[in-house]
Amino acid sequence: xxxxxxxxxxxxxxxxxxxxxxxxxxxxxxxxxxxxxxxxxxxxxxxxxxxxxxxxxxxxxxxxxxxxxxxxxxxxxxxxxxxxxxxxxxxxxxxxxxxxxxxxxxxxxxxxxxxxxxxxxxxxxxxxxxxxxxxxxxxxxxxxxxxxxxxxxxxxxxxxxxxxxxxxxxxxxxxxxxxxxxxxxxxxxxxxxxxxxxxxxxxxxxxxxxxxxxxxxxxxxxxxxxxxxxxxxxxxxxxxxxxxxxxxxxxxxxxxxxxxxxxxxxxxxxxxxxxxxxxxxxxxxxxxxxxxxxxxxxxxxxxxxxxxxxxxxxxxxxxxxxxxxxxxxxxxxxxxxxxxxxxxxxxxxxxxxxxxxxxxxxxxxxxxxxxxxxxxxxxxxxxxxxxxxxxxxxxxxxxxxxxxxxxxxxxxxxxxxxxxxxxxxxxxxxxxxxxxxxxxxxxxxxxxxxxxxxxxxxxxxxxxxxxxxxxxxxxxxxxxxxxxxxxxxxxxxxxxx
Numbered sequence: 001x002x003x004x005x006x007x008x009x010x011x012x013x014x015x016x017x018x019x020x021x022x023x024x025x026x027x028x029x030x031x032x033x034x035x036x037x038x039x040x041x042x043x044x045x046x047x048x049x050x051x052x053x054x055x056x057x058x059x060x061x062x063x064x065x066x067x068x069x070x071x072x073x074x075x076x077x078x079x080x081x082x083x084x085x086x087x088x089x090x091x092x093x094x095x096x097x098x099x100x101x102x103x104x105x106x107x108x109x110x111x112x113x114x115x116x117x118x119x120x121x122x123x124x125x126x127x128x129x130x131x132x133x134x135x136x137x138x139x140x141x142x143x144x145x146x147x148x149x150x151x152x153x154x155x156x157x158x159x160x161x162x163x164x165x166x167x168x169x170x171x172x173x174x175x176x177x178x179x180x181x182x183x184x185x186x187x188x189x190x191x192x193x194x195x196x197x198x199x200x201x202x203x204x205x206x207x208x209x210x211x212x213x214x215x216x217x218x219x220x221x222x223x224x225x226x227x228x229x230x231x232x233x234x235x236x237x238x239x240x241x242x243x244x245x246x247x248x249x250x251x252x253x254x255x256x257x258x259x260x261x262x263x264x265x266x267x268x269x270x271x272x273x274x275x276x277x278x279x280x281x282x283x284x285x286x287x288x289x290x291x292x293x294x295x296x297x298x299x300x301x302x303x304x305x306x307x308x309x310x311x312x313x314x315x316x317x318x319x320x321x322x323x324x325x326x327x328x329x330x331x332x333x334x335x336x337x338x339x340x341x342x343x344x345x346x347x348x349x350x351x352x353x354x355x356x357x358x359x360x361x362x363x364x365x366x367x368x369x370x371x372x373x374x375x376x377x378x379x380x381x382x383x384x385x386x387x388x389x390x391x392x393x394x395x396x397x398x399x400x401x402x403x404x405x406x407x408x409x410x411x412x413x414x415x416x417x418x419x420x421x422x423x424x425x426x427x428x429x430x431x432x433x434x435x436x437x438x439x440x441x442x443x444x445x446x447x448x449x450x451x452x453x454x455x456x457x458x459x460x461x462x463x464x465x466x467x468x469x470x471x472x473x474x475x476x477x478x479x480x481x482x483x484x485x486x487x488x489x490x491x492x493x494x495x496x497x
Contacts, residue, residue: 004028004168008081008106010074010098012036015115016087017043018143020068021050023083025144026172027063032070033077040070045289050144053296056353057145057303059374060325061332074098075105082107083168085137087115096124103128111165113137118185121154131156135165138186139174142292145299147320150186152179173324175317191230200265203275210278226302227309227316297354304355330387342478344418347378349438352413363409368435372403372447375417375433383471385464393458394465396429396451404487407437407444414438420485421476426463427453429472432485446487 005028009020012034020030020043032043047068054062071077078084084106088098095116102112112134114124125131136152149169153162166176179186185193202208208216224233231243238246265271283291306318314322350371358364380386380396389395409415416438423430429451435444453464464472 003171004082006031006081008033008077008084008102009087010034010077010084010102011087011089011115012039012043013087013089014046014141015139015143016085017046018050018141019085019087019115019139021047021144022172022174024066024068025050025054025062027066028083028172029066030068031077031079031081032068033072033074034070043068046144049289049292049296050142052293053142053145053300055351056297056300056355058321058325058328059348059350060328062328063331074101078102078106078110080107081110083111083113085113085115090116090119092119092123095119096127099124099134100127103130103134109133111135111161111168113165115139117189120182120184121152121157122182123154125154125156132158133161135161136182136186137165137169137176138188140188142296142299145296145303147174147317147324148188149174149176150179150188151176152182152186154182173320175320197264200267200271200275203278204265204271209282210275211282214282227306300353301355326387342481344420344432344434344479344482345379345382345475346416347375347382347419347433348415348417350374350415352409352411352415354411357411361410363413365405368403368405368445368447369401371415371417371435372401372433372445372449373398375419375435375447376431376449376451378417379419379431383475384468389465389468390456393456394453394462395456396453396464398449399452400450402448402490402492404446404490405444406446407442409435409437409444415444420482421472421479422448422484422488424472424476426469427461429453432488434485446485448488448490 004023007020007023007028008031009016009023010033012020012032013036016032016034020032023030024047032039034043036042084102086095086098086102088094095114099112099114106112108130110133114121114134114136115138116124116136117138119136121134121136124136125134128134131154134154135157136150136154138150138152140146140148151162151165151169153159162178166178169176177187183190199213202213203210221233228236234246235243238244238249286294303317303321306315307322309315309318313319348371352363352367356363356367376396376398385394385396414437415435417433417435419431419433421429422432431449431451433447433449435446436442437444452461453468454460455462463469
């Protein structure tokens with residue numbers, strides 16, 4: 001499928017605004033229509049949170065941001081859009097009317113998705129002239145971070161449409177899960193609603209308050225669900241005998257009348273006020289925007305942990321993030337620099353995010369190594385050691401690193417790194433990198449590293465390919481006249497008197 005270059009978002013609330021952010025940060029232009037008088041402010045705040053989250057999420061080169069254009073009507077918003085996402089309030093007649101408007105004005109081959117969390121796609125497409133291109137694309141909040149989107153076709157939706165939608169969401173870093181049959185609330189919300197009903201009963205019956213209930217979830221099974229789903233978690237609970245033993249042992253208890261799942265709690269004014277007051281107390285004065293930022297920082301940290309799981313292969317949402325980053329690197333413009341420039345090459349620009357900060361409020365030790373590793377990776381791409389080079393079985397491995405931490409890097413600090421080639425031969429690359437505070441140009445840390453060129457399939461050191469050696473030589477010759485950086489060859493410990 002041809003890449004999406006332009007999308008339209010009809011409705012800019014919590015979900016619609018976050019859809020816009022997801023598209024824009026993936027390099028897709030977005031037309032927005034929302035009649036709400038505060039739409040620009042609300043979407044601007046969502047965009048700001050999304051950009052902060054992406055700055056923490058990945059150091060891969062994001063494409064140039066798409067543009068956001070506010071339009072005066074649905075008809076204007078959908079002009080030229082290849083994907084149109086409807087996110088208006090959850091009322092059947094309203095959504096059906098808006099989707100019919102979209103259908104009449106959109107390009108013939110445009111995909112039309114609805115963010116509905118429970119309405120049947122067949123009901124939504126009932127009055128459309130081209131219902132075959134309409135489907136449910138049900139995301140999870142925050143859309144710009146959580147990668148899952150449930151793709152659900154109606155009776156008139158074609159398989160081709162669902163296939164195109166699946167390919168399109170992959171472009172913007174999402175996982176499109178196709179739901180085989182349309183049912184109210186689909187799959188994710190069916191599970192959430194079951195849990196939600198029981199939670200309301202527990203509060204109604206004064207078994208616990210909202211904070212206690214949330215603590216039960218986040219300190220136990222919530223952590224399990226972040227990296228394994230329900231069935232895989234319970235497979236482990238069955239021990240070596242696996243799922244069959246688990247079902248045999250715990251299945252019968254499901255017949256016991258433990259829950260009130262079949263009986264819906266009556267949301268009286270008193271219960272609403274009780275939950276509302278407990279929720280206010282639990283928030284402890286934090287605004288919704290503050291809570292969103294905390295949520296985003298935590299989600300980024302979880303995805304980073306999952307990305308490094310399973311021996312570095314990645315797991316769940318972390319594996320999806322790693323695959324998305326690979327596509328970003330592959331699609332990025334080849335790095336350009338004056339290889340004959342007689343100064344250290346500026347490689348990387350980044351920010352210290354919340355997941356990088358330790359108990360002292362400073363960037364933690366292993367993140368310095370990450371930045372230096374990303375710096376050496378940037379140098380390698382510059383000399384032609386890119387993903388294709390690595391796939392062909394060649395790469396440089398770092399065999400020695402000496403890091404000096406000379407200054408402080410704190411949450412939110414903008415940093416940049418430089419790299420200088422000290423020496424080289426056909427197999428070895430001796431480099432010196434530095435991290436600076438972008439605001440003050442203060443030197444924060446240095447790293448001296450030795451890299452060895454290898455044949456990864458044979459598992460041994462071999463000469464780099466001629467094209468790579470030529471680029472290394474050009475940089476090294478330009479750097480030959482530079483003064484030797486302070487700290488090169490430095491041993492650990494105090495300076496000798």
